[in-house]
Amino acid sequence: MTVPKTPVRMSHPLRAEAVRGFAPFAGAAVLLTLAVLLTGTSAHWQGGWAETAAQLHNSVLISVPLAAAAGCWQGGRERRRRTEELWATAVRTPLARFLASALPVALWTAAGHLVAAGLATLATWTCAQGGAPRPGSLPGDAVAVAAAALLGHVAGRALPTRLAAPLLAIAGYVGLGVLTSAGPGLARHLDPAAPVMDTDVPVWWQPLAMAGWTAGLALAAVLGYAARRRATALLPLAAAVAAAAVLGQTGDGLWHEDPLARRHVCDTSVTPAVCVDARFAGMLPQITDALSGVTGRLKGVRNLPVRWEDQNHAIRRTEARLPMLTPLGWSVVRGRLTDPQQYAWEAAVALERRPECLHPTRRMLTADDAVEAYLAPSPHQGAMDAWDAKGSAEQRAELRSRRAARTRLRAMDDEDRRAWLSAYFATAGTCDVKGVPAL
Template sequence: MTGIFKIELSRSGALLAGTATAVIGVAGLYVPALTGQTGLWDQQWTLLAVFQRIMLVVLWPLALAAGAWQAGRERRSRVEELLGTTPAPGWRRLRPSALATAFSLAAGYLLVLAAGAPKVATAAGYPGHGWYAVTAVGVLALAAAGLLGLGIGRLLPYAYTPAVLGVGSLAGLLAAIEATKLEDATKPGAALLLPYFTSTISEFQAVDGAVSAGQAWWLGGLAAGGLVLFLATNRLVRLLAVVPPALGLVLAAPMLTVAAFPVDPAAVAEVCTDDGGPRVCVTAAHSRRLPALVAPARQALRLLGGLPNAPTSVHEAVPDLGRRQPTAEAWLDSDNLIATDDAAELTARILAGAGTPLCVREGDHRDSAGDHLDVLRARAVTAAWLAGSHPVPGPTVAPAEQAHRDTMWKALLALPADEQQRRVAAVRTAGLTCGDQAAALGLGAGR
């Protein structure tokens, strides 16, 4: 069997299909590097595993077409009738081809993982939860596509079958993306039956184990059905090929109602300094960023120290956890933490809103753009007052917007010193309760 398997790898198209999978997959990983977007996958093993699954929207149709092409090899070589006269059972003769196809596609998928591994290993502070199951299901999905392609290619051994399968399945998967856009992102429902994920997740989420298990049942059923269809030698056995996918679907059905991408408690757990100085904490998912945050965070605490009830520690704020900010803590939201490595800019981002993260309030949809801009202005001017200079380090804004902030800055400095402090403290108080920070500052917001 080993010798036959090696011959299949060297003489069939299976190895070429696996190579194409690896090349396209690696390109899909590193093309985002051209625009600095590798953060979509290089911060955590779970993110890499999910990003690979997203790329199956292209790789799955490729594997399906490759399997159908492989199935038509005997007909293209005009040896189908000759091989049919051999005394060995047909399934035994076809088995190495199925094994070579599944193995090559699986190996190609794992090579993509290996290509991303060095970058993840140097950036990830927390590996993530369940990423190995997500990867294993991805391997199974690609192998299932190859085996299903083999089965359909043998059932419909025409020259155009591979092309129709490849193009048709790609079109179908792309259409499915549009059809599932309106679904709840945390409970995708029927979208979980697709071989790929329709969206990325954050570094604070995991893929629920029930989802991976259900997808394994469903994709395993597809793989078994394709294999039966490929190896079957009579019509009755071919009819039985629908049984494994149907059984897999029944077993997978419970996963359709679960919250697919829950918050990972281990990822949001805090990792803090213990050197005796003011406490600085980040999430486990961003633990590699703690050393670079310590000095900027403590500088921010020093500058905030003149406010009433000044904070004594800095913590990374994770969105949507529903935890209220204590008065004794200054919060830096996760997006700001990972946005820069510059110490002065990190300090400025903590000072924005006087140590409170940006909050979207209920009712702001009435004039969402204007409200949001007013709040950003108030937060920027507050940071400048605390830092003692305007503007603070950070992203540049349009000249007209900068002029508006300059006017607010001058208006704040024109007030008596105690009133300036009172208004900045009011901005912090409003931020602690997700209140209106622009109204609390009361300068140029039109409120």
């Protein structure tokens, strides 16, 4: 009795390419490259949702050239193997053969970009400030990466040289760099790697329009190269032109300011009050604590500013400028103040609110120095004093005068010191300290 043979089930070529071919390595290359770059700059984005979203979008400048180079290398595979004629005898159509080779690289490189974005999002989650994650740009960015791989594949098929892939990567990086540095204009609005500010939020349809633009160009190139009826390339090309028209006509309206950046939250339990952008509301207790030494010494003092206000808001005459929280990586790293003492000193200096005085008097400089040293000494005060102590006779005399003024201000009883500070702050915002009692 003959036992019927079980038919062997052949895997689809697309699956074979996606699992065992070059494509997974291309995706891993994109992921590892972005992981290294994001790790090296983590202090400047980790901890802020807005900064993380901007950094991930700006990383398209790296992902797109890498994807294009990977697609180009895959496109030249048959030429390197010298199997072009054999491959042409396959039953499948040229377009099917093209997609079986190109789609896995496109999907894997886009996946590498998305996985890197997911890991960056998880890294920010542990110390996040500013609302919630902002994945709005990710769909358009992922499609742009996949489209670059498809365009690179077309280039790899068309250019008969092994140097096509590295040259395409270099050309793509330089080209995108030129576009990103360009001023306002159509090219900038059509650039998938156009840099954005931390406070920029895309309108809801901007990623869709950008995806239509990049994917339309890629599909038009693919159909124009591999389709039997090349006229079919006109359909995705028309879609790309329509998306480009929408992007170009909208212009700067593609992005709007983060609503959290327009609002501020304040701690009014201290004087002056402390106000920050709403996206840094979680840091307000930490900032208030860093300024507690200053506000504690100012209890009962009159003529103070009403509040410290964050950098993103206009400052009135009754307000003082709060030290900068952004860009991240300087005063703030991963949701924490890097140097609370330096931050407090900068806040104390801001209370003087003096314009640029071309010829400050010695009395003015001595009074300012004494107030700063009393409210929040600079972390570098000792080093600066030591430098002056080794200087000229004039520098040493000025140092002795400053030290004497600091000592006299600290030695006052509380009532006299409050009266002196009230008179001092009455002159804030001017270059005249004649009304301040001498120290």
